[in-house]
Amino acid sequence: MRAAVRYSYCSPDKLEVRELPIPSIRTNEVLVKVKASTVSQSDCGVLTGKPYAIRLFSGLLKPSSPITGTDFSGIVVARGADVKEYQIGDMVYGFFDEGLSTHAEYVAVPVSKAMLKKPDHITFEQAAASLEGAHYAYYFLDKLSLNAGDSVLVNGGTGAIGNAAIQFLKHKDIRVVATCEEPYIDYLYKMGVDYVIDYTRQDFTQFDEQFDAVFDAVGKSSFGKCKRLLKPVGVYISSELGPYWQNPLLALAAPFMPGKKVKFPLPLSINRSLEFIHERIIEGAFTPLIDRYYLFDDISEAFSYVQTGQKKGNVILRFN
Template sequence: MDVQTLPKTMRAAEIDRFGAPEVVHLAVVDRPDPGPDEVLVRMRAASLTVADHRMRARDLPAGWGLVGPLMLGIRRPRTRRLGVDGAGVVVATGAGVTAWAPGDEVLVASGLAMGFHAEYVVVRADRGIARKPAGTTFEEAAALPFGAVTALVFLARAQVGPGTRVLVNGASGAVGTAVVQLAHAAGAHVTGVCSGRNADLVRSLGADRVVDYTTTDFAREGEVYDVVVDCVGNAPVSRVAPVVRRGGAVLAVVGTPASMVLAPLHGLRVRGTVAVRGATIPLAEQLRQVTAAVEAGTLRPVVDRVFDFDDVVEAHRYVDTGRKRGNVVLRLA
C-alpha cells in the first residue's frame, strides 16, 4: 500500500501531565512515516497495563525514590503517548525492509519507548515485531506480549522443569497468568497465590494448587518451593527465604534499584539466585517465542475486558483498581 493514500493524521491517547485517568485525552496528531528500516502498522488493539498506570500517575513501587521522577519526568511526563504493545496489520514498509509486507498480521512491542495507544505506529523491522499467533483475534493477541515476555525473561533466570515446585505470587494478573501457564507447560508443580474469586481462573491455567492470600500467608504455611516468582511486590527475600529451597530462586518481577544492586547479597540468603530486572524490553525473539507458545497450545491470552478507544479514560480507571484478571485491551479499529 502506498503511504500517500493513508490518512495524514491519526488519533492517539496522550497525557500532558501526571495524574488521575482523566489526564488522558485523545489527540489528533500526524501519522508517522516509516524510515528505511521500519514498518508502519495499523494498530487494531493494544494492551493497557500497569506500566501505563505507573507512567501516567508517576506511581513507581516503593523504593524508587528520586529515580522515579528522573526516569519518568520531573515537571511533565517524558512519555506523552502511552501503550507498550499491541497487535495490528502492516500497511507500509521502508525501502530496506524485506521481512514484512503490507497485509501481515503482527504483534508489536516497544519496551519503555511506549506510544502504542495510537491508530498507527512505526517499529524497527528487526525489533519489537513478530507474526501474530494463528487463530487469535487482534484483541487476544494484544493481551499477550506484556505478561508473557516478562514471564519468559524471568523464568529464563531459574531452572524450571518437570517437578520443579514454583510459587507464583499474584497469579491472576497479566504477568502471573503467563508465569503460571509457562511454568506448568515446562512440567513444574505450580502453586498460584491469588484471592478466592480468581482461584478457578488460576487453576484453569495450570496451577496444581491455589493459596488464597486473603486468608493464608504462603510464607508461613510450611510448604517449600524451588522458585518463588513475586508479581506483587510484597514478597521480599526477607519474607520468602524460609520457604525457598537451598539453591532455589526468587524472581522479583517488582524490583527497585536497591534490590537490583543488592540481588547477589539477597542470593546468599536463599543460597541461590535472586533475579531482579528494572524493565523487560521485548525483542523480536521473545515475541516469536510468545507466538510459538500460543501456537503450541502452551499459552493462551487471558482477556479481562476490552474497551473502545473512545473509552480510554474508563479503561485507565479500571486498570487503576489493581483488580484486573489478566489483561485489559483497547480496541483501536
C-alpha cells in the same frame, strides 16, 4: 488519526484523545493500522512517570513521546523502502516497554523493534494481550534453572505476569502452587495449577511446603518473609524493587551468599521473549487471560481501572 495524548506526566483523567497527523515512516519502518492494544502496568508507569526510575527510559522531565502505549496488534498498511520482512496486509503484533505510541489509530514501527507476524488462529485482542505480562514472566523465569518436577510458588496467579508465568511453568512440568481470590480458584486449577491458595483467607508465606523458587509476581512480599518457603538453595524473585530497593541490592549480594538467595532479572531483549511467546502460542501452550475490553475513546477509564491493581490478566483497548 485519533491518539491518546499528554505532554507531561499525569493521572489518567488528564489523558486526552485528540486528532493528530498519521505518522510518516522512515525507510526501515512499517506503518501499522492498530486493531488492538492493552493498558498495562508498564503503560501506567509511562503515563505517570512513577516509579521515578522509569523516567530514565521514558523521558526525565517530561515524556519523550506525547502518545501513550507500549504494545499493539494490527495490519501493515505501508512500508519503508528498506523493509524486506513485511508486506502490506501482514497482520502483526509487537511491544516496546519504554513507549511505542501505540495508543493511536496508526503507529510507525522500526522493523528492528520486537514485532512478529500474528499467528492466524488468535484474534487481534489475544495477540495484544500476549505481550507485556508474558514478556516479564519469561524474563523472570529465565533466571531460574528449573527442571521438570521442580516446584515454584507464584504469588499473584491472576496478574498479567503471574498468569503467564504459571502457563510457562506448567509447560515445563513444574509443580505450581499459586495464589488468587476465590472467584478464580477453579480457573487456576483448570490451567493445571497443583494447589491454589485464596490469599484473602490464608497468608501464603505460612504455607507448609518448601519450593525451588518463590516468584512474587505482584511484589507484595519480601525475601525475609518468604525464606521459610525456600529449599536450602531456593531462589526468591519479585516483580517489584521491594522496600528500600532491597530486591536488586540482595541480588547484587547473592554471589557472596551461600544458600537461599534473591535474583532480580533485567528484562533486556524483548525480541528474544517475543520469539519464546510466539512459539508457545503456536504450540497452543499459552492463552493470555483477558479481563475487560474498552473502546479506545474510553482509554482514561481503562487506565484508572488498571491503576487499582485489581485487573485480572489484561485490559484490552479496541480500535475500529
